[in-house]
Amino acid sequence: MQRYGSVIKVRPEKLDEYKALHADVWPEILEMIKACNISNYSIYYKDGFLFSYFEYSGDDYQADMAKMAADPATQRWWAVCEPCQEPLETRADGEWWAEMEEVFHLD
Numbered sequence: 647m648q649r650y651g652s653v654i655k656v657r658p659e660k661l662d663e664y665k666a667l668h669a670d671v672w673p674e675i676l677e678m679i680k681a682c683n684i685s686n687y688s689i690y691y692k693d694g695f696l697f698s699y700f701e702y703s704g705d706d707y708q709a710d711m712a713k714m715a716a717d718p719a720t721q722r723w724w725a726v727c728e729p730c731q732e733p734l735e736t737r738a739d740g741e742w743w744a745e746m747e748e749v750f751h752l753d
Contacts, residue, residue: 647703647705649700649701650701650702650746651698651699651748652741652743652745652746653696653697653743654695654696654697654732654734654735654742655694655732655735655742656691656695656696656730656731656732657730657731658694661691664696665691665718668689675720675742676721678714679714682704682710683703683704683710683712684702685701685703686700687740689699696697696743
């Protein structure tokens with residue numbers, strides 16, 4: 647199992663919309679997340695930033711992320727969520743959410 651943390655800004659005028667979307671995530675999105683070997687997925691908010699944490703238990707992260715990105719329902723979900731977000735200028739090429747380095751973990 648691999649842990650992932652990432653961060654993105656949320657547009658202040660879109661925070662309530664973003665929270666409402668995530669209070670009632672479409673069932674097909676939840677199914678796809680699980681089908682792509684992601685579990686223990688959480689998103690937190692603080693001072694204009696969203697922090698995402700999840701655990702990946704598959705064998706091919708890139709293939710699972712490509713599967714998710716190719717899913718029509720996921721593409722529709724992202725289309726309604728992305729206007730609420732503002733990527734960090736320091737993110738790596740190809741990232742929307744900026745991946746974070748894990749510096750400590752305790753089981």
